[in-house]
Amino acid sequence: MSSPADLLDIDSELSDSELATRDRVREFVDRRIRPNIARWFADAHFPQELVPELGELGLLGMHLTGYGCAGRSAVEYGLAIQELEAGDSGIRTFVSVQGSLAMSAIHKHGSEAQKQRWLPRMATGEVVGCFGLTEPGAGSDPASMTTRARFEPGSAGGEGGEWVLDGAKRWIGMASFADIAIIWAKVSEHQDDGSERDRVRGFIVPTSTPGFSAVPIEPKLSMRASVQCDITLEDVRVPPDALLPENPGLSGPFVCLDEARYGIVWGAVGAARDAFEDTLAYAQGREQFGTPIAGFQLTQAKLVDMALEITKAQLMALRLGRLKDAGRLEGYMISAGKLNNARIAIDVCREARTVLGGNGVTLDHSPMRHANNLESVRTYEGTDEVHTLVLGRHITGLAAFR
Ligand SMILES: Cc1cc2nc3c(=O)[nH]c(=O)nc-3n(C[C@H](O)[C@H](O)[C@H](O)COP(=O)(O)OP(=O)(O)OC[C@H]3O[C@@H](n4cnc5c(N)ncnc54)[C@H](O)[C@@H]3O)c2cc1C
Numbered sequence: 001m002s003s004p005a006d007l008l009d010i011d012s013e014l015s016d017s018e019l020a021t022r023d024r025v026r027e028f029v030d031r032r033i034r035p036n037i038a039r040w041f042a043d044a045h046f047p048q049e050l051v052p053e054l055g056e057l058g059l060l061g062m063h064l065t066g067y068g069c070a071g072r073s074a075v076e077y078g079l080a081i082q083e084l085e086a087g088d089s090g091i092r093t094f095v096s097v098q099g100s101l102a103m104s105a106i107h108k109h110g111s112e113a114q115k116q117r118w119l120p121r122m123a124t125g126e127v128v129g130c131f132g133l134t135e136p137g138a139g140s141d142p143a144s145m146t147t148r149a150r151f152e153p154g155s156a157g158g159e160g161g162e163w164v165l166d167g168a169k170r171w172i173g174m175a176s177f178a179d180i181a182i183i184w185a186k187v188s189e190h191q192d193d194g195s196e197r198d199r200v201r202g203f204i205v206p207t208s209t210p211g212f213s214a215v216p217i218e219p220k221l222s223m224r225a226s227v228q229c230d231i232t233l234e235d236v237r238v239p240p241d242a243l244l245p246e247n248p249g250l251s252g253p254f255v256c257l258d259e260a261r262y263g264i265v266w267g268a269v270g271a272a273r274d275a276f277e278d279t280l281a282y283a284q285g286r287e288q289f290g291t292p293i294a295g296f297q298l299t300q301a302k303l304v305d306m307a308l309e310i311t312k313a314q315l316m317a318l319r320l321g322r323l324k325d326a327g328r329l330e331g332y333m334i335s336a337g338k339l340n341n342a343r344i345a346i347d348v349c350r351e352a353r354t355v356l357g358g359n360g361v362t363l364d365h366s367p368m369r370h371a372n373n374l375e376s377v378r379t380y381e382g383t384d385e386v387h388t389l390v391l392g393r394h395i396t397g398l399a400a401f402r
Helices: 016-033 037-042 051-056 072-087 091-107 112-124 251-284 297-325 331-356 357-361 367-378 384-396
Strands: 129-132 148-152 162-173 180-190 196-206 213-216 228-236
Touching: 016 051, 016 072, 037 091, 051 091, 051 112, 072 091, 072 251, 072 297, 091 112, 091 129, 091 162, 091 180, 091 196, 091 367, 112 162, 129 162, 162 180, 162 196, 180 228, 196 228, 196 251, 196 357, 251 297, 251 331, 251 367, 297 331, 331 357, 331 367, 331 384, 357 367
Parallel strands: 129 180, 148 180
Antiparallel strands: 148 162, 162 228, 180 196, 213 228
16 A cells, blocks of 8 residues: 555556566565564664574565575665665674675675575575674774785695785774675785785675674664674685685675665664654654644645655665666765755655654654664764765766775
8 A cells, every 4th residue: 555655656566467466465564573673672672583484585685686586676676675674674684685785796806606505595594694884993984994804825735725914993893793794804915016005805704714703782772773883803814715716805795785785774764664664653643732743834835845755765776766767876876866865865754753742752652763773874984074076076077085
């Protein structure tokens, strides 16, 4: 059924198969997430039992082809992500980290053997992955990372040898229960002119490797139904085939981030829509001064502004999805969608909270929980400011950052 926040019948732009995907995930969210999310959020609990169920629904690596992945279109992936985030951004974040970041890294940059080994089990949820790019001192500027990897050759110059990783990562989703971590590290490479140059390379690191530790960052005021960690890497030794061979350098993690950002364009609208629908229902039932508060002009102005922003954001998501499916999506367009949709979503959720009055600050209602989650959404995968700079560079031709 169409949401009252869909003022332009955008649903009619979706195919039967797209609508079926959306409805399947919506049903899952209604059954498995909505009844429990307030408790999970209050207890700062990520429900790991959902992982195989998300795999069974085909949501892990949903947009990837082969290796047990569902191979669905960008629009179907976006619609699924949107429904998940209508449930909670924390649950959606798990799917993004697993599929758009960890699995994408292997799918885009891995060897055939690495893909065969890891992707089918990641698609079912049997193996959980995390993606370690950010560091305590390197967030918006990942080029300044200090985690390093060096290769120690085997004895007598023969076969073997191992990579040794040292460093620290921060804010790494799922790291405390993940089975493998994609770790991005600088490697010093010998150049033809005799000099040495650093290049960012990716490694598949089993989290059981000695020297790898992950500690959840607590307490958090955002994404409470999700886990982010500090990772320490101390003399972590992995075999030569842990290296992702096809990774071109720093653009390696960036192309994975683009996948995750694309998901956020859709997901943020889901959180905003859920906050709007919760608030609309409340406003229609709650009476003050002898009339439903939805009948007051000031409340209607708020609801109308919310619905307008949600409708525009949904058009943006659908346009980006169609461009992606046509192979015409550019990086700056993803920045436009991520910046706009995360920004309007947080504004919608905050405004929705005001309509709920005092009841809006409890976990009985979703807007404040969503707004808190969206503080993270507007920060990760490039902050509002970074995407503004990307768009500024696109429009002016002048980079205000490196
Ligand atoms: C819940 C959550 C989950 C996350 N999950 C992961 C994950 O799984 N893997 C991972 O690798 N990372 C993850 N991150 C990290 C996230 O990507 C970083 O937090 C983000 O890139 C910002 O980096 P920072 O926090 O170090 O902030 P900083 O880079 O220190 O930025 C602080 C402020 O300075 C501004 N700023 C920085 N540079 C400029 C500039 N040139 N011009 C103007 N303003 C600027 C920023 O926009 C921001 O407002 C996660 C973060 C959160 C909160």
